[in-house]
Amino acid sequence: xxxxxxxxxxxxxxxxxxxxxxxxxxxxxxxxxHVIALLENAAKSSDQESCGYVWVLxxxxxxxxxxxxxxxxxxxxxxxxxxxxxxxxxxxxxxLFFHTVWHxxxxxxxxxxxxxxxxxxxKPRLQEKFHNLFPxxxxxxxxxxxxxxxxxxxxxxxxxFWKYNHGDMHDPRGCASYVQKxxxxxxxxxxxxxxxxxxxxxxxxxxxxxxxxxxxxxxGMKYH
Numbered sequence: 447x448x449x450x451x452x453x454x455x456x457x458x459x460x461x462x463x464x465x466x467x468x469x470x471x472x473x474x475x476x477x478x479x480h481v482i483a484l485l486e487n488a489a490k491s492s493d494q495e496s497c498g499y500v501w502v503l504x505x506x507x508x509x510x511x512x513x514x515x516x517x518x519x520x521x522x523x524x525x526x527x528x529x530x531x532x533x534x535x536x537x538x539x540x541x542l543f544f545h546t547v548w549h550x551x552x553x554x555x556x557x558x559x560x561x562x563x564x565x566x567x568x569k570p571r572l573q574e575k576f577h578n579l580f581p582x583x584x585x586x587x588x589x590x591x592x593x594x595x596x597x598x599x600x601x602x603x604x605x606x607f608w609k610y611n612h613g614d615m616h617d618p619r620g621c622a623s624y625v626q627k628x629x630x631x632x633x634x635x636x637x638x639x640x641x642x643x644x645x646x647x648x649x650x651x652x653x654x655x656x657x658x659x660x661x662x663x664x665x666g667m668k669y670h
């Protein structure tokens with residue numbers, strides 16, 4: 447899960463795809479704490495005093511037994527941690543396995559939060575929702591990302607989304623305006639200044655990769 451841009455109202459937009467998750471090593475509590483930290487960090491990128499967020503949950507790669515603990519973590523986050531800040535949870539590519547899990551989960555989620563969760567199996571409805579919520583740049587990025595993650599021969603660049611090759615057409619770290627502001631221009635000094643907890647940082651893996659590349663560049667070395 448990572449922030450990838452902003453909706454038309456300036457709210458942070460987060461994207462998560464099960465095909466990019468390490469579902470075997472993650473505990474429920476660990477997944478919950480990871481998502482909470484990302485939501486709190488996303489709030490620092492918004493100019494709004496009361497920052498809501500939009501979550502795009504891509505179920506490509508969802509497997510019932512290995513992914514159900516992450517599904518439980520999602521339920522805990524949306525029902526018990528900042529539920530009032532959830533503007534919308536858009537679930538794409540839901541298969542039969544998830545429908546089984548969803549019917550079990552939904553009774554534990556209050557009605558107001560449940561009304562913000564939308565499942566999309568057909569593309570026209572998803573396109574309409576994306577058009578209403580997201581600016582063109584982010585909308586195109588999301589459709590490209592979703593289509594790449596659907597690829598039967600899953601590209602390595604998608605699995606290790608934080609290791610962007612600047613020669614590639616699609617940047618899996620986020621849409622161009624988000625990457626330019628929060629990823630490409632971050633420096634080690636910015637990172638050190640961020641410990642006051644008021645500075646928005648990209649996903650930890652993205653941040654580590656950017657800082658590592660910067661250290662190699664400062665030493666006059668090429669990073670592969």
